[in-house]
Amino acid sequence: MNEQIEVFGKDCTKLPGVLKSWDAYKELKQEIDDMTEIIPLVWALAKPSIRPRHWEEIIQMTNEDIPFASETFNLSQLLSVPLLQFKDDIEDITESADKQLKLEKQLNEDITLHWDTAELEIKTWKGVDVPCTLGGNIQDIQEKLEEHVVALN
């Protein structure tokens, strides 16, 4: 899509000079220029970092009905939204989404997953018949707890 629009852009500037004063030329040129700006927005919105909450934000901002959750949601439906009018806000949303995804991964994979599978060793002690003492890996656990509390704060 990117390459195609570049080709259109070049072809358009190569048109004979006399055409350039025509309204049809101006319309065409405008359409190509707009598309050149819209495509990066579409790419950004297609990223996995874009979640329903981001679409909801865009829907509210644009006041347009975007059927993002529909299985038949397609490009022409997205292009019918005046994306360019909201370019800066959409860029802001998509950039935040990338950073949110990074943070979410850190939270889920580095921290939550670690504790989901962590084991606490409780050992027996001399004459006591139930396990009652912490030992073995307890120092590692304490170090990880400290590390993660610092990371979360």
Add this chain to the structure above:
Amino acid sequence: MNAMRYVTPFKSVVTEKIGLLSDVQDIIEKWLKVQNLWTNLVSVFTSRDIAK
């Protein structure tokens, strides 16, 4: 993490997790304190001479 602008969608999860991990830290610390005292003293109080 909790101070970052991008935490907003996960703020409640992060806050909850800080509380949870801090509680576990405190419990382990107290447990070890009691455990150390007890393992040092148990022999004193169970040895026959003192038990009498």
